Structure formats: structure tokens, C-alpha cells
Amino acid sequence: MAQDNFQEPLISNRMALGITLALALMAAATFAVNLGGSWIGPKLALGSHTDSREEIRVRIGQDELRLPANTIRFSEQRHAGDSERIDLYLTWPEMQGYSVAQKRRFDDSGSADGLIFLQLSQSTMSRDMSGRLEPIYSRLFDGDAIPGPYGLTAHHLRADSGYGDEVILTAPTSTGDAYAVRCLMPRDKGPERQTGQQTSPVATNSASCQRDIRAGQDLTVLYRFSPTLLRDWVHIDAAIARFVKERVATRKTPQ
DSSP, X not given: OOOOOOOOOSSOHHHHHHHXXXXXXXXXXXXXXXXXXXXXXXXXXXXXXOOOOOEEEEEETTEEXXXXXXXXXXXXXXXXXXXXXXXXXXXXXXXXXXXXGGHHHHHOTTOOTTEEEEEEEEOOSSSOHHHXXXXXXXXXXXXXXXXXXXXXXXXXXXXXXXXXXXXXXXXXXXXXXXXXXXXXXXXXXXXXXXXXXXXXXOXXXXXXXEEEEEETTTEEEEEEEOGGGGGXXXXXXXXXXXXXXXXXXXXOOOO
């Protein structure tokens, strides 16, 4: 039987065209991924942070503030106009907002050693924390005061006060006003409350110390920091007040 000398090509023209198109699409996709990655990569690295120092003008109640964008903690708050509150974060002791160079300090959720968190809102109380010490907090003290860390005096609070394991730390200041701050210091990790030279422990490096001060026309500045920063309590209080004062816009008196 005679053999057919015609041999069909292994790859047809239609198949060759399909392979060519597939390779072209893969090349285009690779280019798009590389191009997109060069733009998206830095955005993903920043996460919800921004390193922009653009000044954003925000009004809270009677006060207008000029705040660098990189000091504002949440992206949805980085816009000009009226706001009920603004949340900030700053490095300590530099008092600076987010930067790529300080990325690790801002991204480490397990430690607040190098950060201070602020919340600015319109005042709802007539007194700040120092002003509430005598008429309110002192009525909730339980037992004798004990020496606290860094020259502070620790006051434990009654179990029914609603403050859990928080203690009030106080100290006189050079202005004659009392400094007061609430800190979470679990009782089961510290010495038993008693008189004498027993001291209250520094319990955690989370931002579990909280204090509020008044600023501007009608602002409450609530700030939180790690108990490990209590060593700088005098300087932190002054730095917070100065930071806000420098960013409150001065209203011009009509001529």
C-alpha cells in the first residue's frame, strides 16, 4: 500500500496565533504589575499613615488648628473643615508626626514606648483632670497614698469607682497646681497597698496612662502614653501644651 508523503505540521497557524496572543497578554500583564507595583508598593508600605507635612486647617468648636497631615492618626480625619475631634500621634521626645524613617515606631502595636497619642475635642467639662482631682477623684481614693514612680504619689481607687485597676498619680507642680494622671497598673502584679516606703509599680508599656488638659478657647486635649514614660511626666505635659498652643490659629481682631 502506498504511503502518503504529506505530513501535517505539528503546530497549526491557528495554534501559533493563539500562543503568540497568550505570550503578548502575559507580557502586558507583567508590565502592568511592575508598573502598578512601583506606585502601589509605597502606598501599601505607608498603610493608613502619611509622611506628608501639608498643613490642614481644622475647626473644632471655637478653635481653628493648623495641623501637619502626618501628625493626624486616621486618614478619614485628614481634611480641612469642621470636626468633632481629631486624633493625633507624635514621637517622644521629638514631638514629630509619621515619617518613613520612624516607621517601626509607628507600626509596633505591641509597644507605645516612643509615642504619645492625643485626642482634641470641644470641652464638655468645666475642669481638666487636675481641676477634678480634689472635688471628684479624691472622694474615690481607697486606702493610704503610697510613693509612686518618679516622684509621683499613687492613690488606689475604690473597687466600685468604675476605674478598674487604674490608679491616680499626683504631684505638686512649680505653678502650685496639682499634676494628676490615671494609669492602668494591675494590682496582682504590684506590691500590696500599704503605708511605708512601698512603691506603686510601672506595669506595662502600652499607652495606659491618660491625662487631659485645657487649651485654646475651648479645647480638651486628652493624651495617652506608656507608663514607662512617666519619668518625663513634667516635660511631656509642657510639650503637649506647647504643641497645641503653637497650632491654634490666632484670630485677627477686626479693624
